[in-house]
Amino acid sequence: MSNNRIPYVQNLVVLQNKAKAAMAGRWDPNAKNTAKKYNSIDDVESFFKKNSITRIKAVVESVIDRTTMKRLLLYERNMILFYLSLIRCPPEDSDLGDEAKFFVEVRLLQKDVEVTLEGVLGK
Secondary structure: OOOOHHHHHHHHHHHHHHOOOHHOOOOOOOOOOOOOEEEEOOOHHHHHHOOOOOOOEEEEEEEOOOOOOEEOOOOOOEEEEOOOOOOOOOOOOOOOOOHHHHHHHHHHOOOOOEEOOOOOOOO
């Protein structure tokens, strides 16, 4: 950054340096890590067998393409990559591919949903 910083940025740098010197906030070695942690699924097959019959409450965290999303399963806080089944969408490289992704994002992104697991991908 140049030496011509705008005043509020300079103020932020001063406050950050004070926090570092005082070992406050993220620089405190004894502070608890409050970052969100998601569980990983170690045994995918057993997870699928246990949850394949029931509906699972989830939140759509991100839309990767028209039919692929990251979802946070609320009960166990597992993040999974999820593919929608039985959906026909235009190819991603076609004129309507971006529009199809936007259509999915508007309707599902950061929304509470219920999912039913139908299968798992091979390892």
